Amino acid sequence: MSQVAELLPLYNYWITIFLMISGLYIVVARGNMVKKLVGLSLFQTSVYLLYLSPGKILGGTPPIIAEGFEVYSAPLPHVLILTAIVVGVATLALGLALIVRINEAFGTIEEDELFDRDDDDA
Amino acid sequence: MVLLTLMAAVTLGIIRVRNLFAVVVLSSIYSFLMASVMIVLDAVDVAMTEASVGAGISTVLMLGTLYLTKTSETVPVHTPALPLFVALGTGVALVYGTFGLPPFGAADTPLHTHVGASYLANSVAETGIPNIVTSVLASYRGYDTLGETTVIFTAGIGVLLLLKRLARASRNG
Amino acid sequence: MRLDVIVRVTTKFFLPFMLLFALYVQLHGDFGPGGGFQAGVITAATVILYAIIFGLAPTMRLVPPIVVESMVPLGVLIFLGVGIAGFVTGDNYLNYSHLAHDQVHGQELGVMLVEAGVLVTVCGTMIAIFYTFADRGRS
Numbered sequence: 001m002s003q004v005a006e007l008l009p010l011y012n013y014w015i016t017i018f019l020m021i022s023g024l025y026i027v028v029a030r031g032n033m034v035k036k037l038v039g040l041s042l043f044q045t046s047v048y049l050l051y052l053s054p055g056k057i058l059g060g061t062p063p064i065i066a067e068g069f070e071v072y073s074a075p076l077p078h079v080l081i082l083t084a085i086v087v088g089v090a091t092l093a094l095g096l097a098l099i100v101r102i103n104e105a106f107g108t109i110e111e112d113e114l115f116d117r118d119d120d121d122a
Numbered sequence: 123m124v125l126l127t128l129m130a131a132v133t134l135g136i137i138r139v140r141n142l143f144a145v146v147v148l149s150s151i152y153s154f155l156m157a158s159v160m161i162v163l164d165a166v167d168v169a170m171t172e173a174s175v176g177a178g179i180s181t182v183l184m185l186g187t188l189y190l191t192k193t194s195e196t197v198p199v200h201t202p203a204l205p206l207f208v209a210l211g212t213g214v215a216l217v218y219g220t221f222g223l224p225p226f227g228a229a230d231t232p233l234h235t236h237v238g239a240s241y242l243a244n245s246v247a248e249t250g251i252p253n254i255v256t257s258v259l260a261s262y263r264g265y266d267t268l269g270e271t272t273v274i275f276t277a278g279i280g281v282l283l284l285l286k287r288l289a290r291a292s293r294n295g
Numbered sequence: 296m297r298l299d300v301i302v303r304v305t306t307k308f309f310l311p312f313m314l315l316f317a318l319y320v321q322l323h324g325d326f327g328p329g330g331g332f333q334a335g336v337i338t339a340a341t342v343i344l345y346a347i348i349f350g351l352a353p354t355m356r357l358v359p360p361i362v363v364e365s366m367v368p369l370g371v372l373i374f375l376g377v378g379i380a381g382f383v384t385g386d387n388y389l390n391y392s393h394l395a396h397d398q399v400h401g402q403e404l405g406v407m408l409v410e411a412g413v414l415v416t417v418c419g420t421m422i423a424i425f426y427t428f429a430d431r432g433r434s
Binding site for chain 1 (some may be wrong): 126127129130133134136137142145146149152153156159160163164165166167168171172175176179180183184186187188190191202205206208209210212213216217220221223224234237241242245246252253254255258259263266267270273274276277278280281284285
Binding site (some may be wrong): 166167169170171174175178179182183186187189190248249250251252253255256257259260261264265267268271272274275277278279281282285286287 | 320324325326327328329330332333336337339340343364367368370371374375378389391398399400402403405406409410412413416417419420421423424425427428429430431432
């Protein structure tokens, strides 16, 4: 039982890793472009979770200085992840615009059909 | 952490479901659950940004793309053996790495003692702003925010270049 | 009775409160969670909700695409301008210490201007991207 008690704090890191590998699996294995982008955003959000988890102190508060609170959770990862979220949505918007143009040029957004049609043209 | 288990279940749904409209709705649910988890982890600024950006703007843009393309995915023809092996191998290596991490919620890790502690101590005295995240984002690390604003600007310019229609008459571009 | 009457009336109640909330989040970014990015996205969401409920043409009359497309570089210019102001009055680029009569007020002024610049760029970009996607679909 002591081994279970030792492993239990690592549970949320393991869920984070599960989210990460499922995002990776969607990007690699599925052929539909929109689903690949959804998998990529899944991967990115799980990385945010991986950055934020070590910053929390049990019994701390959010990092806003106020009277009566002494222990604050670390503010540095919050700043980095804020930037990362906005950059992620910028990348998503550009990727979706590219998908729309690919659909207009080739008529499909499935990766296998795209390779066939590109080989026929070239 | 019940929320994290819910997120894992939503992720399994995103992998298996083939109707893309349902995938977009599931990813919006996933963003909301992620924002709730971030509040539990004391990251309130990040949670607000993730909720508004991930569950709002992302969903709207993906629905717009689905409107312009099609809404369901075809059956994959290749067996997923090799991607599954690659993903699981990466997962095993990462799980091996988590055994070296400090225990969850400890207060004496290097993250809390070096630069972070100096920001927490000096921010109100030097900048007069109680919200440490805003003061670090806008004043101590202002260059990063300048770069991020430039990235948003570039993405907006890129989308406008790719998709904007110049005139009503011409449809060749 | 058309089926979307409830949605229209409810949205007309919501929209001013959403704008007020965006303004609150922007100005109270120093004292609570918030700041430029969140406020920019909430403002863009207000305009997008108006476009979804009432149609794209009334929205384009209300917030013309020229205004939105010129908001996108304007925020970056504000940010760069604050940096240059720090360069001119003080010692380093993006150092806000000498913008006002003492250091604390200078920092607060600099942070407020920078967050305003971020709001303008984020809001403009999100609305411009939505306009582009929605306009492509109409033939």
